[in-house]
Amino acid sequence: MSSSISARSGSVLSAYHDLVARGALTPDPAQVEAARALDRVLADLMAHRPKRLFGFFEKRPAAVRGLYLHGEVGRGKTMLMDLFHAAVPFGEKRRLHFHEFMDEVHAGIAAFRKSVRGKDDDADPVEAVVRPILRSGLRLLCLDEFHVHDIANAMLLDRLFSKLFAGGVTLVATSNVAPDGLYKDGLNRQLFLPFIALLKEKTVVADLPSAQDYRRLKFAGQHVYAFGAGPDVREAMDQMWLRITGGEPGEPGVVESIGRKIQVPLMAMGAARFGFADLCERPLGTRDFVRIAHQFDSMVLDGVPQMDRTKSDAAKRFILLIDSLYDRGVKLAASFAVPLEELGADDKTAFEFQRTLSRLTEMQSEDYLAKGLRDAAPAEAE
Incomplete structure (x- = not known):
């Protein structure tokens, strides 16, 4: 996390109001609406938590619909993400920068291709990267500053996130651009369009139209x-x-x-x-x-x-x-x-x-x- 923000109340909106009351934030109606949207994801995640049966977890639940929060710089997206991540009471979550996550994915793919299994003609490096993520029990992936600017990531994202979503991972992301603006004017962008459709299907797209930087x-x-x-x-x-x-x-x-x-x-x-x-x-x-x-x-x-x-x-x-x-x-x-x-x-x-x-x-x-x-x-x- 990039701040000392906490959400002891278990509600993003309550934690936000607490910061306003302490004078750390100026109240902003757009931020309040974004906090409510994050609370919806939090409530859905808690309603679909895996249940224990005879000491073991049942089959992991399907991913709940996440949130893609976009807006101009300095509007509080990262701060709200911090509040949300702190409010989630379970440990099967990760919060990191989008580029850091993709660095890990590319490193995992490179390592797999150097392995004995990776040299097989039918080997799937994306599956090899996703498998340990799902085995770890990850349910929530919070990615800050989602921005696609190179073809290597653009061509990978649809397969990668299709497998993550199918495995029950919920995505909450912040970005400076709406989904339709991702990889704009990029090489072979038509091949990227299925990922944009997938992103819109698996997350609620919300704007943060705050007037103040x-x-x-x-x-x-x-x-x-x-x-x-x-x-x-x-x-x-x-x-x-x-x-x-x-x-x-x-x-x-x-x-x-x-x-x-x-x-x-x-x-x-x-x-x-x-x-x-x-x-x-x-x-x-x-x-x-x-x-x-x-x-x-x-x-x-x-x-x-x-x-x-x-x-x-x-x-x-x-x-x-x-x-x-x-x-x-x-x-x-x-x-x-x-x-x-x-x-x-x-x-x-x-x-x-x-x-x-x-x-x-x-x-x-x-x-x-x-x-x-x-x-x-x-x-x-x-």
Whole structure:
């Protein structure tokens, strides 16, 4: 999950109203309707839970009709998805970014094709990937930012989700585009149309027509960088954090990346807060930073030091981190020990560091802060 949101009441709408009451959210009629639509899925899932008979589960129930929630950036889709996932009381659920899920699928297909069974002429790699998913008991798949932009995924989705739906998996997805806009103008798009029909059959398609970009409001008119050290700088970052999260203090969490867990000191309302050492003085690489950039829409980074030859490795990671955040369009608030032009770098990273400084300068501009997230797919390898 990309926030510390909880739904202890078991209702998405109740959890939403709780956040409004605490001042973390501004009430929005469109978000209320979306919360009600998610509660319908939740109620259906609970009504069709598998029953135990003599200590064993009966045959798993058919998938209930899910939800495909689409709308412009910054309207609260991910936040509502977080509320929904937290409200589901059973463990047979997954919530991840669409690209992360497809990465796993492609990795599974590649591994199967290298196996002995995968070399048979009648081998079905999609079936091989779906089988363990169904054996795990998965009932609910929550995919954030559903967006199809390459032919490899486009040609795979119909067979993949036909098997998942047939196996009883319910899909809840968020997207910036309606189903009919998926893979628009893509190569051989006519072959993709059966998946769009399947998606409309297996989910209720709902628009989130909110007029306000709430993510943009959080940063409007703000000085997102602070310079120096001491309590004043820390206080400025604390206040920026609370502005971004709507007053929610946040709690620790994790980001999963290539089978390992990256510790997040604080996360709330789609934002994360790290110290420089948490990300740049640990053995993290490009793919880890891309995962983080896809997990959060905003970040607070504390204590970026002046970098010289003694911090060469940390400087390289800092460059990769900023590249990943910039390419994704993540909003950054940060504190620096010295002005940007004095951050420095050794001779080996001087050229790359100049690009980083240019990007940091752009990332504090009104133009950058006003833009939505970019659909940058996670890197395939470091």
